Amino acid sequence: MSHSVAGEPPSAGRRAAPLTTAVYSAAEWDLLTSLPARILVAATAPGPGRPRRGLSEGLAGLEALTAGRSFDSDLVRAVVSTIYARPDGQPVAGAGDTDLVDLLAACREAVRVLDRRADPADSAAYRQWAQSVAARVCRVPPPGQVRPVGEPPAPADLRFLDRLGDALGLR
Structure with missing residues (x-):
């Protein structure tokens, strides 16, 4: 049996888990890696006073999700890597659920x-990044509308972002 030396890639056919993931149970890691997609789905879903979202809003949310790759947080980068490492077609737990109460509980x-x-810094980075996914969606004007630069999102979107921020412990 051969052993890997520090700095060597893992042996063929075996992937080393980032050290950040080792402290989480499978259920906890699934929660952390599925939550950003659930936030994206909820942010793009129409709601009371919230406009129907289109492709541009969804793409803005995906860009925010992908931006986590360059965060100065091992946790955020590990979550993004896990999200993009999922096989195509593998369902994301709860991603189709747009119920706001369930999302806020998650x-x-x-x-x-x-x-x-x-680590407190990783925790803060994860929570801010997760909210940034919704914030990016809510800042894109609905199809057929132009929002002047600097104009805030619709009041219903601001309420959604506030509730999300509260649930993520950002307030």
Whole structure:
């Protein structure tokens, strides 16, 4: 049996998990890696006073999700890597669920997991990044509308972002 020396890639056929993931149970890691997609889906879903979203809003959310690759947080980068490493067609737990109450409960549970397991800086970076996915969606004007530069999102979108920020412990 051969052993890997520090700095060597893992042996063929075996992937080394980033050290950040080692402290999380499978259920906790699934929660942390599925939450950004759930936030993206909820942010693009129409709601009371919120416009129907189109392709440009969804793409803005995906760009925010992908931006996590360049975050100065091992946790955020590991989450993004896990998201993009999923095989095509593999369902994301809860991604089709646009119920705001369920999403906010999942956010609060993720905060509890992060409080128990994550470095405070990684926790803060994850929570800010997760909210940035929704913020990017809500800042893109609905199809057929032009929002002047600097104009805030619609009041219903601001309420959505506020509730999300509260659930993520950002307020």
